[in-house]
Amino acid sequence: AQSVTQPDIHITVSEGASLELRCNYSYGATPYLFWYVQSPGQGLQLLLKYFSGDTLVQGIKGFEAEFKRSQSSFNLRKPSVHWSDAAEYFCAADSGGGADGLTFGKGTHLIIQP
Amino acid sequence: NAGVTQTPKFRVLKTGQSMTLLCAQDMNHEYMYWYRQDPGMGLRLIHYSVGEGTTAKGEVPDGYNVSRLKKQNFLLGLESAAPSQTSVYFCASGVTTGVSNQPQHFGDGTRLSIL
Numbered sequence: 001a002q003s004v005t006q007p008d009i010h011i012t013v014s015e016g017a018s019l020e021l022r023c024n025y026s027y028g029a030t031p032y033l034f035w036y037v038q039s040p041g042q043g044l045q046l047l048l049k050y051f052s053g054d055t056l057v058q059g060i061k062g063f064e065a066e067f068k069r070s071q072s073s074f075n076l077r078k079p080s081v082h083w084s085d086a087a088e089y090f091c092a093a094d095s096g097g098g099a100d101g102l103t104f105g106k107g108t109h110l111i112i113q114p
Numbered sequence: 115n116a117g118v119t120q121t122p123k124f125r126v127l128k129t130g131q132s133m134t135l136l137c138a139q140d141m142n143h144e145y146m147y148w149y150r151q152d153p154g155m156g157l158r159l160i161h162y163s164v165g166e167g168t169t170a171k172g173e174v175p176d177g178y179n180v181s182r183l184k185k186q187n188f189l190l191g192l193e194s195a196a197p198s199q200t201s202v203y204f205c206a207s208g209v210t211t212g213v214s215n216q217p218q219h220f221g222d223g224t225r226l227s228i229l
Binding site for chain 2: 009041042044045101104106107
């Protein structure tokens with residue numbers, strides 16, 4: 001079955017430190033991959049997406065993600081986090097070819113320490 | 115503000131009651147989706163629509179019905195509410211990018227409690 005796994009339920013990072021959130025996928029073929037962010041009480045906002053080509057994808061708010069086919073991973077990174085980055089982050093995948101939405105990971109809750 | 119608007123934002127129901135959640139988007143998007151979000155579960159697709167007058171089942175459709183009579187609106191109905199339907203419901207919309215049809219804009223959610 002197709003699935004998206006985010007191994008870390010919670011991650012705590014000091015403000016100004018670097019961040020990496022992990023995402024692994026299990027699909028028959030390489031899916032299209034996405035990262036969303038959800039602030040408390042809000043809907044989801046698309047950070048970035050990978051369809052093909054360059055394996056390093058730039059997104060909004062200073063985030064980037066690297067697709068690694070050999071590891072079936074699509075990890076999200078940021079060089080220096082800000083207190084406003086505290087939120088829930090979701091990795092998602094789309095097998096393509098239809099409009100049946102996305103398969104989401106269970107999310108990683110990011111806590112920023114002052 | 116342009117985007118996806120959900121009403122109501124909060125609702126408490128008794129078991130067995132029915133209700134309809136409304137989603138409206140003003141971006142002329144073709145695709146619309148209803149998800150539910152439960153703690154530790156991420157988002158799961160309930161139903162979706164690829165255009166006016168069309169609907170399809172997602173991953174967890176049981177106990178829900180939907181309608182898309184107008185392109186800008188997507189309604190989610192609970193026929194007989196059950197405590198297991200206590201959740202936060204998100205509506206989303208999007209257009210095809212020619213590669214993927216993923217939702218691109220989300221509403222702020224409807225928090226629904228079933229007693």
